[in-house]
Amino acid sequence: xxxxxKKLELLNIIARDENLTNAQMAVLTGMSEAEVDATVKQxxxxxxxxxxxxxxxxxxxxxxxVVALIELKVTPQYGEGFDRIAERMWQYxxxxxxxxxxxxxxxxxxxxxxxMKEVALFAAERxxxxxxxxxxxxxxxLRKYKENGIVYDKANLDDRQVVL
Amino acid sequence: xxxxxxKTLNSTVVNIPPSGxxxxxxxxxxxxxVVSLGVGEPDFVTPWHIxxxxxxxxxxxxxxxxxxxxxxELRTEIAKYMKRRFDLDYDPKTQVMVSVGGSEAIDAAIRxxxxxxxxxxxxxxAFVCYRPIVQMCxxxxxxxxxxxxxxxxxxxxxxxxxxxxxxxxxxxxxPNNPTxxxxxxxxxxxxxxxxxxxxxVVLSDELYAELTYGGKHVSIANISGMSERTVVINGLSKAFxxxxxxxxxxCGPEALVKQMIKVHQFGIMSAPTTAQYAAIxxxxxxxxxxxxxxxxxxxxxRYILDGFNKLGLTCFEPKGAFYVFPCIRSTGLSxxxxxxxxxxxQHVAVVPGNAFGVSGEGFVRASYAYSIKNIEKALxxxxxxIKK
Numbered sequence: 001x002x003x004x005x006k007k008l009e010l011l012n013i014i015a016r017d018e019n020l021t022n023a024q025m026a027v028l029t030g031m032s033e034a035e036v037d038a039t040v041k042q043x044x045x046x047x048x049x050x051x052x053x054x055x056x057x058x059x060x061x062x063x064x065x066v067v068a069l070i071e072l073k074v075t076p077q078y079g080e081g082f083d084r085i086a087e088r089m090w091q092y093x094x095x096x097x098x099x100x101x102x103x104x105x106x107x108x109x110x111x112x113x114x115x116m117k118e119v120a121l122f123a124a125e126r127x128x129x130x131x132x133x134x135x136x137x138x139x140x141x142l143r144k145y146k147e148n149g150i151v152y153d154k155a156n157l158d159d160r161q162v163v164l
Numbered sequence: 165x166x167x168x169x170x171k172t173l174n175s176t177v178v179n180i181p182p183s184g185x186x187x188x189x190x191x192x193x194x195x196x197x198v199v200s201l202g203v204g205e206p207d208f209v210t211p212w213h214i215x216x217x218x219x220x221x222x223x224x225x226x227x228x229x230x231x232x233x234x235x236x237e238l239r240t241e242i243a244k245y246m247k248r249r250f251d252l253d254y255d256p257k258t259q260v261m262v263s264v265g266g267s268e269a270i271d272a273a274i275r276x277x278x279x280x281x282x283x284x285x286x287x288x289x290a291f292v293c294y295r296p297i298v299q300m301c302x303x304x305x306x307x308x309x310x311x312x313x314x315x316x317x318x319x320x321x322x323x324x325x326x327x328x329x330x331x332x333x334x335x336x337x338x339p340n341n342p343t344x345x346x347x348x349x350x351x352x353x354x355x356x357x358x359x360x361x362x363x364x365v366v367l368s369d370e371l372y373a374e375l376t377y378g379g380k381h382v383s384i385a386n387i388s389g390m391s392e393r394t395v396v397i398n399g400l401s402k403a404f405x406x407x408x409x410x411x412x413x414x415c416g417p418e419a420l421v422k423q424m425i426k427v428h429q430f431g432i433m434s435a436p437t438t439a440q441y442a443a444i445x446x447x448x449x450x451x452x453x454x455x456x457x458x459x460x461x462x463x464x465x466r467y468i469l470d471g472f473n474k475l476g477l478t479c480f481e482p483k484g485a486f487y488v489f490p491c492i493r494s495t496g497l498s499x500x501x502x503x504x505x506x507x508x509x510q511h512v513a514v515v516p517g518n519a520f521g522v523s524g525e526g527f528v529r530a531s532y533a534y535s536i537k538n539i540e541k542a543l544x545x546x547x548x549x550i551k552k
Contacts, residue, residue, distance in 0.1 A: 013463070017536075027470040028463045028536070160203045162189035 002039050006031060010039055011048070018052035057144075057152050067096070067112050067141045068119045070127060071105040073134040082106060085132055094122050105137070116140060180296045184519030188503055192513045199542045200513040201468075201530040204341060206486070208405035208460075210442070211453045217445030218409070218438045226437055232429040233421075234262025234413070235440050241447040242413050249451075250373065250383050252396065258418040261425050262435045262443075266371045266399040266412035268428070271297050273367050273395045273414060274333070276423040278303035282332035287318045288521025289489070290337045291369065303332070309523035312491065315480050316345035320354035327358070333365050336384055339372035342520045342529035343489040344465075344482020349382045356387040365420075366394040371412070372485040374403035374454050377462045379483070385415075392417055395424075402485075403454050404446040409439035461486050464532040464539060471543040472530070475550055486533045489517065493526045495550060503528060509552070510545040 002010075009029050013020065022040070026033040043049045058065045077084045082100050089098045089109050097110040109127070113119040123138045144152055185202070192198045209215075233239060239256035246252040254260055263269035270293060278284055280302035286294045287308045295305045308326050310316040323334070336355075338347045347355070359366065366384055373381040385391040399412030414424055446453075468488050472479045477490040492502045499516035506512050517524030532539060 024467070027467050030466055158207070160205055160207070162186060162203060
């Protein structure tokens with residue numbers, strides 16, 4: 001059984017690079033390989049580690065992908081609050097993320113499609129007609145500068161000089 | 165009569181050999197696809213809130229000289245920092261001087277203490293600046309060869325054997341560049357016992373004090389009776405990833421700091437003002453940054469140490485700084501040969517141990533101020549080099 005600190009250390013390492021082997025993670029954390037293996041499995045079972053994905057700069061890959069953030073004001077459902085609405089949203093394959101928000105609107109939905117028209121039509125035809133939707137505002141992402149802590153298109157040059 | 169500038173040059177300066185670290189990197193800079201483990205500075209960029217404080221000071225028009233000893237606000241923060249992090253007490257008005265990097269404070273301290281014929285004890289391997297500065301002051305460097313079996317610590321016996329009636333100063337460079345060795349409280353107490361009987365002053369170069377692993381740094385100034393004879397040199401370069409800002413500082417006995425400020429005043433005037441404002445922010449709100457970077461270095465330290473040991477280039481566990489100092493004797497090559505061939509054949513740059521003193525022969529210095537991916541790549545190439 002690992003301490004909370006060790007678990008967090010391991011999670012921080014995995015969050016940054018999911019491609020590391022158990023042997024590498026063992027060296028980085030000072031744990032044994034077996035401990036890393038057991039801890040990762042336990043964290044997966046507990047639903048702490050829920051998945052991983054590689055971040056891709058689709059613009060550079062030459063693939064047109066349009067992403068919009070749709071801000072929704074909604075009427076919470078009796079007995080189920082916002083949860084039922086969120087569930088309705090995440091069923092769509094076009095929807096990548098759903099968040100309950102504080103502030104000017106209630107739900108933020110991230111939608112992906114191959115063209116602006118496709119995404120706009122999805123918002124107009126699928127989301128707008130839902131009876132609990134009071135209002136919606138669709139904002140297209142034009143350029144991604146930084147996502148999940150990673151800056152896109154940053155020159156990775158080591159400009160340090162040997163001075164002595 | 166033809167004028168020859170060469171004949172006018174100060175022979176003491178001319179006779180000082182250039183730094184041995186540089187040569188390899190001059191070669192490396194002409195090569196393609198070099199993986200370096202050579203640079204002795206953090207790979208992190210200064211945290212944004214600190215950079216922002218520098219920018220803000222420019223926006224406000226703080227573009228003038230400061231007091232010679234540094235902004236009072238900064239000296240006050242330095243005194244608080246030394247108390248908070250290392251339990252050391254200094255009066256910011258009289259015992260703290262802000263310098264242009266730790267190097268300038270080292271230079272000023274040696275110049276204020278060493279005169280012709282004075283002996284200065286330098287435990288080696290060590291950072292390369294002490295010997296030339298001592299020589300330029302007319303002093304005599306006396307080397308103590310630190311040993312791997314002592315984990316490159318200075319032992320009381322070695323110190324006792326090196327002290328003569330002419331000994332003026334002991335340089336104490338821990339956590340150590342290049343070995344990563346440290347001195348714990350007990351080691352320092354033993355050193356203090358030897359010094360008590362003497363008039364030897366201590367210059368404790370603690371630039372890497374924030375980068376220790378598995379235990380907090382102890383300064384010799386913490387040992388009873390030592391603060392009155394110790395000048396502690398520290399700075400923001402390593403702890404806050406601020407090498408380019410050039411802010412260091414010296415803390416020590418008032419009488420010594422007063423003279424150091426004189427040297428600093430005539431040679432430098434004052435440390436860069438923008439950098440001083442950034443340093444205030446770093447010391448005030450940067451403890452968390454230190455911790456984040458230290459954790460990151462610690463992971464890399466484990467990784468590179470494991471890597472070298474698996475390659476059979478055995479390496480004692482360094483507890484400080486961001487260097488490992490593996491022994492390369494098993495390859496049958498000298499440090500210079502190892503580094504030259506490794507650079508030529510596999511395009512990996514590490515620094516030969518003898519660049520840091522004769523006792524560094526048989527070792528190389530590898531910095532882990534690099535990403536894990538870079539370290540992994542370097543280790544792969546070193547493995548290919550050794551197997552060949």
